[in-house]
Amino acid sequence: MMKGNKLVLAIPKGRIFREATPLLKAVGIEPEAEFDDPESRKLSFTTNKYGLNIIRVRSFDVATFVALGGAQLGFVGSDVLMEFDYQEIYAPLDLEIGKCRLIVAQTKETLEIDSPSRSSSMTVATKYPEVTKRYFAERGVQAECIKLNGAMELAPALNLSRRIVDLVDTGKTLAVNGLKEIEQIADVSSRLIVNRAALKTRPKLIGGWIKSFTEVVNGQKVK
Amino acid sequence: MTDTERNTLLPAGLSDILPEDAAFEAETVDRLISCFSMHGYQRVKPPLLEFEESLLSGVGVAVEPQTFRLMDPVSQRMMGMRADITPQISRIAQSRLVDAPRPLRLSYAGDVLRVRGSQLRPERQLTQVGAELIGSAAVEADAEIIVMAIRAIQSTGIEKLTVDLTMPRLVQLVLSRYGLSENNNQKLRQALDRKDAKAVSGLAGKAGHELRILLSATGVAHDGLKILKLAKWADDRAKEIERISCVVDLLTKNVPEIQLTIDPVEHRGFEYHTGIGFTIFSQDPAVEFAGGGRYRVKGVETEDGERATGVTLYIDSIMTALKRPEPNKRVYIPIGSPFSCIARLHDEGWITVSALQPVDDVDMAAQNQKCYYVYDGNELRHVKGLD
Numbered sequence: 001m002m003k004g005n006k007l008v009l010a011i012p013k014g015r016i017f018r019e020a021t022p023l024l025k026a027v028g029i030e031p032e033a034e035f036d037d038p039e040s041r042k043l044s045f046t047t048n049k050y051g052l053n054i055i056r057v058r059s060f061d062v063a064t065f066v067a068l069g070g071a072q073l074g075f076v077g078s079d080v081l082m083e084f085d086y087q088e089i090y091a092p093l094d095l096e097i098g099k100c101r102l103i104v105a106q107t108k109e110t111l112e113i114d115s116p117s118r119s120s121s122m123t124v125a126t127k128y129p130e131v132t133k134r135y136f137a138e139r140g141v142q143a144e145c146i147k148l149n150g151a152m153e154l155a156p157a158l159n160l161s162r163r164i165v166d167l168v169d170t171g172k173t174l175a176v177n178g179l180k181e182i183e184q185i186a187d188v189s190s191r192l193i194v195n196r197a198a199l200k201t202r203p204k205l206i207g208g209w210i211k212s213f214t215e216v217v218n219g220q221k222v223k
Numbered sequence: 224m225t226d227t228e229r230n231t232l233l234p235a236g237l238s239d240i241l242p243e244d245a246a247f248e249a250e251t252v253d254r255l256i257s258c259f260s261m262h263g264y265q266r267v268k269p270p271l272l273e274f275e276e277s278l279l280s281g282v283g284v285a286v287e288p289q290t291f292r293l294m295d296p297v298s299q300r301m302m303g304m305r306a307d308i309t310p311q312i313s314r315i316a317q318s319r320l321v322d323a324p325r326p327l328r329l330s331y332a333g334d335v336l337r338v339r340g341s342q343l344r345p346e347r348q349l350t351q352v353g354a355e356l357i358g359s360a361a362v363e364a365d366a367e368i369i370v371m372a373i374r375a376i377q378s379t380g381i382e383k384l385t386v387d388l389t390m391p392r393l394v395q396l397v398l399s400r401y402g403l404s405e406n407n408n409q410k411l412r413q414a415l416d417r418k419d420a421k422a423v424s425g426l427a428g429k430a431g432h433e434l435r436i437l438l439s440a441t442g443v444a445h446d447g448l449k450i451l452k453l454a455k456w457a458d459d460r461a462k463e464i465e466r467i468s469c470v471v472d473l474l475t476k477n478v479p480e481i482q483l484t485i486d487p488v489e490h491r492g493f494e495y496h497t498g499i500g501f502t503i504f505s506q507d508p509a510v511e512f513a514g515g516g517r518y519r520v521k522g523v524e525t526e527d528g529e530r531a532t533g534v535t536l537y538i539d540s541i542m543t544a545l546k547r548p549e550p551n552k553r554v555y556i557p558i559g560s561p562f563s564c565i566a567r568l569h570d571e572g573w574i575t576v577s578a579l580q581p582v583d584d585v586d587m588a589a590q591n592q593k594c595y596y597v598y599d600g601n602e603l604r605h606v607k608g609l610d
Contacts, residue, residue, distance in 0.1 A: 067342055068508060081417070087491055088343060091417040096251070097314045191419075197509040201385045203484050 010074035019097035022121030037164035072198035100191035236347030258375035264330035269311035281522035283310035284495035325358030355533035366473035444483035555589035
């Protein structure tokens, strides 16, 4: 149960984390020193703002914490919001960090043999089964998803699936593993998300943070 | 399946409510509904099951995906288990009570069953207590329902509440003005639901400007209304905004202690609503306690049909915020005590728990039965060993 004026901001580990710290600084949030220490086992950190704590969790879990009200604010990739359409989450601001793309890829060899537009079903290895099913269904293809949590690029070579749906940044990992991008599903960037009930019950506080982050993101664009 | 599983596992989202909690819930429901009757709302009791055609027509269309069906072996017709009671009340208002004088004030309490739970409420069987005010289009009716719901919740001892007012029609009006429709514009609807201003701008074309104003007005009611009133609106939208402004005034006057917010783009949870909608939140914990708003008894598809507004209180979430009082009115009656004493104690408001056979240690037996007092032939004494 949330007590008093406590506010929790959830930030994903990994890719987005590095780009998130300058943003925090720009809005005046200074986490305790251990926050920047990747070796630290701590999961929750105090900040210079009274009552504001930051938690560091997995990207998909940011959305879960915010949806269930464990955290009131969060940074999360739009890929996660596409996978889980949580009703309890608002995503008012594009933070313009963590930019990458969600794509479909397959091996260069199979590319000539079959094109995705001619199959009625296919196996796809992915971390995003919902997005994948929806995307292929719109094209009249039944996607049989194999849920993997990482190293999707291995799946075609080891005969788990013909295709993969994954995030790419530069496309290097794809190339190294003999894969070629065939379609793009979406552009991805990180969003500021807020819990619905928190925004309704503490409109000034949460609204204030949305405003601060918006000003910083817009300001950076001008520069 | 193990034996324990076979005997005790319940289907997902269903649960047993045990002693003390069950009694406390029943007391709370009584308190809430009696608050409605004090305001002149008369109780009705619709059945659990109805034929599909009647249950899922009109207002009921919106809850169709959440409805359990079964076949009536007698009439060989499909029946639906109610997933919401409001559609049943509007059916009653249009049929059996069509000649009753208006405005018609009805209340109800009962359980509903849903095919799926939500993220926040995994329960599939929910208890609803509600009230409907049928046959008035006045803003005073909107205010009456909201104020009464607040008073009812406050009567349980919960103090800090927030009311969020919504105008589900406003977005529809803006979209249709620019030749867009909500139904075939799911991406835009999703962007609005998420309050993603950038995506809304990208998807809405010419409607973008007005939608962005609506988005920016989300928040504290007085600030939001200022933003809305600064902009120039065509007649139909101006009317909606004027209406919500009147309701805000009435609420500020009547329940000044309540924090008011507005949200001109909120849509989820207001599928059958056609005018001002609202959600009542508790502030700590931040959860939804009640929701409701304006609708037409014949449903959203038609422009005719009586105007109505109503509220549903979500008993399950209200219960999570309440602390159950200690059961300290229980008295242990040792064997051999006269039956007349039991009747006298009941008149005085005590709960009696009678022994069925002699025991060695009366105090221990009393404690086991959760009694704080023992009747010792003449009067009540505290159970020994309890503070």
